[in-house]
Amino acid sequence: MQFRKKHTAKFFTVVTHAFLMFFLAEVVFSIFLLLGDVVGFFVALSAKFSGSLFYFERNYYWVGFCLTMLLLTIVIFGYGIVKGKYAYRVIKHTLYFDDLPQNFDGFTITQISDVHAGSFTKPKEVKKGIDLINKQKSDLFVFTGDLVNNVATEIEPYINIFSNIRADYGKYSILGNHDYGDYAKWPNPEAKIANFARLKENHAALGFRLLLDEHITLTRGDEKIILAGIENWGVGFGERGDLKKALHGTDATDFKILLSHDPSHWDAETKNFPSNIALTLAGHTHGMQFGIEAFGIKWSPVKYRYKHWAGIKEENNRYLNINRGFGFLGFSGRIGIWPEITVITLRKK
Secondary structure (H helix, E strand, O other): OHHHHHHHHHHHHHHHHHHHHHHHHHHHHHHHHHHHHHHHHHHHHHOOOOOHHHHHHHHHHHHHHHHHHHHHHHHHHHHHHHOHHHOOEEEEEEEEEOOOOHHHOOOEEEEEOOOOHHHOOOHHHHHHHHHHHHHOOOOEEEEEOOOOOOOHHHHHHHHHHHOOOOOOOOEEEEOOHHHHOOOOOOOOHHHHHHHHHHHHHHHHHOOOEEOOOEEEEEEEOOEEEEEEEOOOEOOOOOEOOOHHHHOOOOOOOOOEEEEOOOOHHHHHOHHHOOOOOOEEEEOOOHHHHEOEEEOOEEEOHHHHOOOOOOEEEEEOOEEEEEOOOOOOOOOOOOEOOOOEEEEEEEEEO
């Protein structure tokens, strides 16, 4: 029964993605063909049907161009589905702070987010991403939520891969909106509670210290910084996290790094919070797994939901980084917005 369900789901995924790919290709083809017809109409009209040979030649070449764009769309989507979703990129940022303790000048952090382990189908490709994480040799590793799609067991085939991540100052994690089991159908409330307990156990099996509205202190010599993590807080995705609780016992002037899955929390609370939070690390958006970041252009449809949806933002002398996600969800691919491993270097001004 389980075998049948697995292969039925796989067949459904293949069919729906093939349909999506060819449908979008047809849309692109139709748009360019329509433009050609409009241009051709006005050319013919202005010439009062003289030079009709030119008109038909123009249409011939335009149809050829449209067919080329159709094939190009199919190739791009095919690459995104087959290769793009595992095409891990390392994106590096160096951030400068007035109040960074001197001993932490040059301290490095590797961040990933949104693993969504239930979507993976190629463990060897995932391992390449983990090897790339370790290649950065960062001091600290953090994961900013959405370990699974719905069920705690989704990560279990990959525990032996993710548990190989190494960082001298530890590995820390938080929860995302998908980690609570809210999007799955449970036979009873007890099953959902048991799943959540198992998810937290799996964080421990990965070697991740899960931060649930709490903080830890990292020390170098006689100086310290605070690393805090909250439960998911996002506009429209559940406001569970308690920032005051997470920072209880810290001083307002302590240098703080916050892990908060949903970037809407930054605008709603973090950037103006009375206690100084120097850096917030988030994820959640995936960059919608589709867009363009090239030639000075940065665009994704997700911008219509989140004004700032990827990378670094600075406001009120505080920084926010939104990771584009390590995994994928829904659309089984990535086009133009590649899976991200962020490396942040802290520097003192």
